[in-house]
Every structure is written in C-alpha cells, then in structure tokens.
Amino acid sequence: MGQPRRQNAVTLGCLAVMAFLYSAAVFNVVVPHLGYSVHGASHLLLLTALTGLAAATYLQCVYCDPGKVPADWQPDIEQQTAAGVLQVKRRGGGNRFCKKCRAFKPPRTHHCRRCGHCVRRMDHHCVWVNNCIGHGNYRAFLLMCCYLAAACLHALGLLLQLDAHLVQVALGWDEESRVQAAAGGASHRLAGSGGGGAAGAEEAAGAAELAGGGGIVASKVGWMGPLWLHAVVQTLATAVALPVSVGLVVLLVWNMLLLLRNQTTIEYHEGVVARFMAPGAFDTHSSSGGRHPFDLGWEGNVQHVCGSSPACWPVPGRAAACGDGMHFPSPFAAPPQQQLRGKALASPNLLQHSL
Numbered sequence: 001m002g003q004p005r006r007q008n009a010v011t012l013g014c015l016a017v018m019a020f021l022y023s024a025a026v027f028n029v030v031v032p033h034l035g036y037s038v039h040g041a042s043h044l045l046l047l048t049a050l051t052g053l054a055a056a057t058y059l060q061c062v063y064c065d066p067g068k069v070p071a072d073w074q075p076d077i078e079q080q081t082a083a084g085v086l087q088v089k090r091r092g093g094g095n096r097f098c099k100k101c102r103a104f105k106p107p108r109t110h111h112c113r114r115c116g117h118c119v120r121r122m123d124h125h126c127v128w129v130n131n132c133i134g135h136g137n138y139r140a141f142l143l144m145c146c147y148l149a150a151a152c153l154h155a156l157g158l159l160l161q162l163d164a165h166l167v168q169v170a171l172g173w174d175e176e177s178r179v180q181a182a183a184g185g186a187s188h189r190l191a192g193s194g195g196g197g198a199a200g201a202e203e204a205a206g207a208a209e210l211a212g213g214g215g216i217v218a219s220k221v222g223w224m225g226p227l228w229l230h231a232v233v234q235t236l237a238t239a240v241a242l243p244v245s246v247g248l249v250v251l252l253v254w255n256m257l258l259l260l261r262n263q264t265t266i267e268y269h270e271g272v273v274a275r276f277m278a279p280g281a282f283d284t285h286s287s288s289g290g291r292h293p294f295d296l297g298w299e300g301n302v303q304h305v306c307g308s309s310p311a312c313w314p315v316p317g318r319a320a321a322c323g324d325g326m327h328f329p330s331p332f333a334a335p336p337q338q339q340l341r342g343k344a345l346a347s348p349n350l351l352q353h354s355l
C-alpha cells in the first residue's frame, strides 16, 4: 500500500471547524461586542495566537513523517539487553519481525495497516490527522492537543459570555433594559398626571422598540448584519464548540497521563489485554513490580519527549520527540561498567509483542 494522501475530507473538515469557531468568536463576539478596547484587543490577540499555533501543530501532525524504520536496521540483542529492554516476538521469542515489510522491528515499533509501513514508537493511527502518531510527530501531537484545547475553550468562553448576555437581553434582565423600564414607568406616570403629548409619544416609541426586540438586541451587541444571521452563527458555533471542547479536554488529559508514564496508547492497551488474559500473573510492561520499562519518572519522561529545557516545551518548531525512535533509555539499563564488560544481563525486561 502506498503512502496515503495527507489531506482528506476529515482533515479539511477539522480545519474548517477551526476556522469557523475562530471566525464566530471574532466576528460574532469580539469585534461587535468588545470592540477594539484593550479588553477586546487582548482577546483577539490571544485567540489568534492560540488558533494559529493549533493550526500549525495540526498541519505538522498531518504532514510530518511519523517515523519509518531504516531499511538496513538490524536488531542488536546485546545492546537492547544492556539498555534494559529486550522486546521479542510473542511466539518463539526471536527478534521482532514484520512480515509485511519483511524487516526487523526496533523496540516500540508497530506496523500500521493504514499507512502501509512500520512506524517507530507508534502511538496510534489518528483518523483526525489522517496519519500515524509516532516518533516523528509525537511532540507535535501533544502540542496540538494543548493548543487546540486552549483555543477551543477560549472561543467557547467568549461564545457563552455572549449567549448569557443575549438571554439577559431577551428576558429584560440586563442593566440597559432595567434603566429603560424605569424610564418608561416614569414617563407613564408623567403622562397620567397630564404631562402632555410628548410623553405619550415617547412611551409609544418605547413600546415599539420593545415589541421590535431584535432592534434592541442588535443595538446592544453592535451587530451590523441581519439579526437572524447573528443568531444562527451564535447558536451553531456554541453547539459545535461545546462537544469539541469536551472531547479535546478528554484527549488532552489522556495524553498527558500517558506522557507522564512515557507510555504509548498501544502499550497501554497491550497492558490491559495482558492483565485480562492473565490477571495477577503477568504484566507485559515489566518484570519489575509492574513499572513501565521506559518510565524515567515524570520529569525524565517529559524531557525525553519535549526536550530538556522547559522554556522550549511550548515551542512548536520541532515536531519529533528526542532520540532516534529506535533506542530508548530505561530505568532498568545495566550500569555502564557492566555494559562495557558485555555482561549486562542484570534484569532485562522481556516484552512480548505480536507481529
């Protein structure tokens, strides 16, 4: 199977949703409602920055190679054993080999049927970016989750603010309506006491304005176009932003938990299956107390993926995680002296994987 086309209907749809929510928040809420005040400009700048970063990291995930295995890669059993992690086939215990690619597989590598090749440190195949998430774009994927969730929550917050305001206006609970109601009552009392035709005309105008309803709303939100379009965009954008925000927050939390354990989605599911198949007797992740063999501690795990400098973590320039995606540090690695002597067989974690 050849390389799939990167952009498809799903990825174009995702980009369209991003553009729609950004446009709705800016042109339905920020510009007409907050204007170009400091408050409005701050929201506009922040939302534009978050959306831009979200789109950039999204496109990185779509277009970056998730990490093919070099054609000449050969397993080095001694090196893998010294590193503390030796992955073998589920059956037979030999070197992991991909029948489809007719090549050996490095640790944490899996074959993706959709992409048609083996992917280094494969996390999962993501239909939303029409690409595998692997060593080559894993860091970009994590940043994409962060920026997409932040941008979507920001847009949702703005939309909900306007929703709440419109409901208040419709029910006459906002401050301006209360002032007008008070003024209407006063003029009514004035007319009742013989105040003349001018007060009666003012009351009639107020009644007409209240009956119109839309005119009041339009003037209060500074909306220049037809009111029905304002309402349709507002309703649609809120209906889209709510479930998307919930989904993105769940995705973000899930991937942060995996990042803190330096565990891929596939490895998590393999662990669940192993515990189901042999509860209490076998843990595919480790032979040492159930600890994931690549777990370097939360700080080491984040640094291994995002880089050693925390100041660079949010910068989206580099798409790939650290290392080459074929060799991984492990807390079970043998001491250097032992490795040099070639006796590094202290406690290798034998990980079994199906082909």
Ligand SMILES: [Zn+2]
Binding pocket: 098, 099, 100, 101, 102, 110, 111, 112, 116, 117, 118
């Ligand atoms: Zn393969």
Ligand SMILES: [Zn+2]
Binding pocket: 112, 113, 114, 115, 116, 124, 125, 126, 131, 132, 133
């Ligand atoms: Zn794939």
